[in-house]
Amino acid sequence: MTRRPPLSFLGPLAAAAVAAATPHLVTLPTPAPLVIAKQDCSEQWQRSDSQDIWDGNATAALTGTVWFERRFCRAGKLALNLHGEAAGGAPAVLSIIADGSTLPDTPVEGQKALSLDVKKGQLLQIGFFNPYLRRESRTTILMGFELSGNSCKSLQVDYPSEAGGQWFPDQNSASLVFDVPMTVTPCASGLLKFVTTGQKARGEYARLELTQNGGKTVQEIQVGRELRKHTVELTGGPLHIKIKNPYLNVSEIRRLTLQAAQFTPAPSK
Structure with a gap:
C-alpha cells in the first residue's frame, strides 16, 4: 500500500528540482x-x-x-x-x-x-x-523510477512521512531529507532505473545507501547537482533507499x- 505524507516544505517536484541549484529558500503556497x-x-x-x-x-x-x-x-x-x-x-x-x-x-x-x-x-x-x-539541507531528488523486466514492470512504493520529503506518484519520483528509508518493491526481479540530483549542505551532497535482502547493501550513490542516471539490479524483494549523511539546519x-x-x-x- 502506498502511503502519501502531508504537504512538505518542498512543494511540487519541479520546484524541488530547481531548489537543488538555487539558494535554500523555501516558501509555502498561498x-x-x-x-x-x-x-x-x-x-x-x-x-x-x-x-x-x-x-x-x-x-x-x-x-x-x-x-x-x-x-x-x-x-x-x-x-x-x-x-x-x-x-x-x-x-x-x-x-x-x-x-x-x-x-x-x-x-x-x-x-x-x-x-x-x-x-x-x-x-x-x-x-x-x-x-x-530558509533552510539548508542535503535534500535529494530521485526521479522517474522505472522497472525493466521480462514479466512485469509495476512498482509499489512505501514512503514514510519521517523521510522528510514527498512521494510524487504521477512522476514516479521522490525527495528525501532524513535517514529514514523509502521502500520500492518491484513486482518481480529486473533492473530499476532512476535519476538523482540534490542540494549541497555544509559543503557536501547526500550519499544514498540502497539495501535489499535483509539489509545487504547493493549499491551506494553519490548525489551531485547535475542529473545522474542509475541502474540497480533487483532480485524481486523490497529495496530500501535512504540518505547516509543527512543534514538539516533551519536558519x-x-x-x-x-x-x-x-x-x-x-x-x-
Missing part, C-alpha cells in the same frame, strides 16, 4: 480563497482541515494551509492575543475575512493585541498565509501563534 462555511453559530472555533475545535483559550499555531472560523451567535467584541516571528525581512501577517470580505492585513511582530467588533451571525475566518522558511522561519481569542458579548438591549 491557499485558495476561503469558502464561506454554512455552519450554525457556535461558542467555539472550527479548524478548516478537520473536525477539531478550538475554544479560544489554549495556544493555537496558524499555518499556511489551515485557518480557524466561527459564526457568532451574538454581537460583541473579539479580543485576539497574538505572537509573530518575522523572517525574510518581513513580519508575519494575520489575515481576517468577515462574511466573505477581506479586512486589512495585520502585521504581527512580537506580542500584539487586536480588538474586533463582531455582528450577530457574522462568520469570521482567521489565518496566516505568508509563511517563510529562519516566519511564524504566527494565536495565544487567545476572547469574545465579550454586547450588553442586551
